[in-house]
Structure formats: C-alpha cells, structure tokens
Amino acid sequence: MRTHERVLAQIETGLAAGRWSIGERLPAERALAEELGVSRPSVREAIRILEAMGIVRTAVGSGPSAGATLIDRPxxxxxxxxxxxxxxxxxxxxxxxxxxxxxxxxxxxxxxxxxxxxxxxxxxxxxxxxxxxxxxxxxxxxxxxxxxxxxxxxxxxxxxxxxxxxxxxxxxxxxxxxxxxxxxxxxxxxxxxxxxxxxxxxxxxxxxxxxxxxxxxxxxxxxxxxxxxxxxxxxxxxxxxxxxxxxxxxx
The missing domain is CATH 1.20.120.530 (GntR ligand-binding domain-like)
Structure with missing residues (x-):
C-alpha cells in the first residue's frame, strides 16, 4: 500500500469512528503528517483525492476557513x-x-x-x-x-x-x-x-x-x-x- 493510501485509510477510520463531523476541519497538513508518521506531500495527495471524491473542501490561507473542511457531496x-x-x-x-x-x-x-x-x-x-x-x-x-x-x-x-x-x-x-x-x-x-x-x-x-x-x-x-x-x-x-x-x- 502506498503512503497516501495509508493516509486515506487512517482518515477513513477516523471518520467512521466519529472523530470528525461534517463541517469540521481536518487537522493541518503538518499535524496530520506528524500524527500519522508520513510526509506532508503524502498527506497533501490524500487530501486532494478526498476533495475529488467530494469528501472535503480545501481553501488556502491561514484564516478560519483555511485547510480541509469535511463536506458530503456524493x-x-x-x-x-x-x-x-x-x-x-x-x-x-x-x-x-x-x-x-x-x-x-x-x-x-x-x-x-x-x-x-x-x-x-x-x-x-x-x-x-x-x-x-x-x-x-x-x-x-x-x-x-x-x-x-x-x-x-x-x-x-x-x-x-x-x-x-x-x-x-x-x-x-x-x-x-x-x-x-x-x-x-x-x-x-x-x-x-x-x-x-x-x-x-x-x-x-x-x-x-x-x-x-x-x-x-x-x-x-x-x-x-x-x-x-x-x-x-x-x-x-x-x-x-x-x-x-x-x-x-x-x-
């Protein structure tokens, strides 16, 4: 399993366990990378896949709307x-x-x-x-x-x-x-x-x-x-x- 696939699997586990809810933001790339023990590029690739799947919406910057926010657009x-x-x-x-x-x-x-x-x-x-x-x-x-x-x-x-x-x-x-x-x-x-x-x-x-x-x-x-x-x-x-x-x- 490639690294970004491991990231996706662990995020899926967190979603299924109710760790995050619709409308909440995922932790920042750096935090997720440290927590999962992977590189930031691997986290970034996983987030891009989630965005294409309609699971998250991303926004750049450092404000309250920045980062990856959980949505549900099947x-x-x-x-x-x-x-x-x-x-x-x-x-x-x-x-x-x-x-x-x-x-x-x-x-x-x-x-x-x-x-x-x-x-x-x-x-x-x-x-x-x-x-x-x-x-x-x-x-x-x-x-x-x-x-x-x-x-x-x-x-x-x-x-x-x-x-x-x-x-x-x-x-x-x-x-x-x-x-x-x-x-x-x-x-x-x-x-x-x-x-x-x-x-x-x-x-x-x-x-x-x-x-x-x-x-x-x-x-x-x-x-x-x-x-x-x-x-x-x-x-x-x-x-x-x-x-x-x-x-x-x-x-």
Whole structure:
C-alpha cells in the first residue's frame, strides 16, 4: 500500500469512528503528517483525492476557513467516476439501460411515497410542459428530459441514487441521441415520450408507487426497443460522435 493510501485509510477510520463531523476541519497538513508518521506531500495527495471524491473542501490561507473542511457531496465523486468511464467509450448501452431501469424505477416508487403536494412536483412538471412544445430546439429538449429524470430521482430522497444517475447523464444523453437518430417518425415518438412523462408524474402525484414504477420501466425499455438499440450490442457513443436527425431527443 502506498503512503497516501495509508493516509486515506487512517482518515477513513477516523471518520467512521466519529472523530470528525461534517463541517469540521481536518487537522493541518503538518499535524496530520506528524500524527500519522508520513510526509506532508503524502498527506497533501490524500487530501486532494478526498476533495475529488467530494469528501472535503480545501481553501488556502491561514484564516478560519483555511485547510480541509469535511463536506458530503456524493454526486461529486461518483459523478466524476462514471463520466470518466463513459468518456472511455467502454460502457455497453444495454448496461446503461438496465442500470437506469433498476435505479429510476425504484426512485419513482420512493418519490410517490414521499411526494407532499404540487410544490414538490413543480420543477418536474415544468420540464414536462417545456418538452411538449413541438418546436423545441433539440439540445434544449434533451436538457429538459435529463433534468426531469434527475428531478424525479431527487424526489425519491436517496442521495446515492441521485448521484449515480447524475454521473450517468452523459451516457444516457449519448445513447438517447443515437436512438432518436434511428427513429423514422421522430415527432410522433417525441409526443409519445412526453405523454409517458406526464403519466409517470401523475402516478407520483397520486402516491401510486406501483404504477409509477411500472410506467418508468416501460418508458425506458420501450424507447430502447423502439430505436433498435437492443439489437446492436455496442458501447455508448461519445457525445461528439452523435448527430441527432431533424429534431429533439428524449429518453
């Protein structure tokens, strides 16, 4: 085990034992190095890794906000890790779709149990209304579509699920764009997808978790089948290589 990995392991042990709490600062580099019996560069490298993982926030200087402060942003680290794997172009589309089904179906079921009125669903409904515009620019449509799905995941209340889905955003956008380009009558498909979005949201608003889960599964899997992506066992295309024909994309 390399030195900075030992530092990470010992900091993890301290966090698990409750030695530090969210909002508190870790000891200074010098103090940590002396306590752990390692060099300051090793401590510095470990802190940088923790910052990339969304565990700490660092600030330079000598004031009260200087040093490494404990935070908790799971989307930062998980999202970055998933995005890097997407960028490598090695994720099969089928894996992305199956993961979406597992996570999003459960998320909307939880959202239906938690939904506490129109205010909680307002942001998701705004995206549904925007996507219903047949003249909407393709890029804008895709952004609304992605935001709608992430908003429902957020309503489910599971930060880990939300973080993973946020990290998958580029992968989803890429395969959806490729699928939309293969659809012969996109306006009809887009209208159907918008209708499915509305039905999912309505089920959540009625607190009908079983129906919301069923509709979400059919929504994601239906588009995958319709576009013929299930017949091509390729990897997720890189965003720069995807050109959408004619109009907007959705999932």
């Amino acid at each position: 989307a930062a680290g998980l999202g970055a890790a998933v995005r890097l794997h997407v960028a490598s172009g090695t994720l099969p589309v089928s894996d992305v779709v199956r993961t979406r089904v597992l996570l999003e179906a459960g998320a909307v079921r939880d959202a239906a149990a938690r939904a506490s009125g129109d205010a909680a669903l307002a942001r998701a409904r705004e995206h549904v209304v925007a996507m219903a515009d047949p003249g909407l620019d393709a890029g804008v449509f895709l952004e609304h579509d992605q935001d709608f799905h992430i908003e429902l995941a957020r309503l489910g209340g599971n930060q880990l699920v939300e973080a993973i889905l946020s990290g998958m955003r580029a992968a989803v956008a890429s395969y959806v764009a490729a699928g939309a380009a293969a659809v012969e009558e996109w306006p009809r498909t887009a209208a159907r997808l918008c209708s499915e979005h509305s039905a999912i949201l309505d089920a959540v608003a009625r607190h009908d978790g079983a129906e919301a889960e069923r509709l979400m599964r059919e929504h994601i899997e239906g588009f995958y089948r319709e576009t013929g992506l299930d017949e091509h066992h390729g990897v997720v295309p890189k965003p720069s290589a995807v050109a959408v024909r004619g109009s907007a994309t959705a999932s």
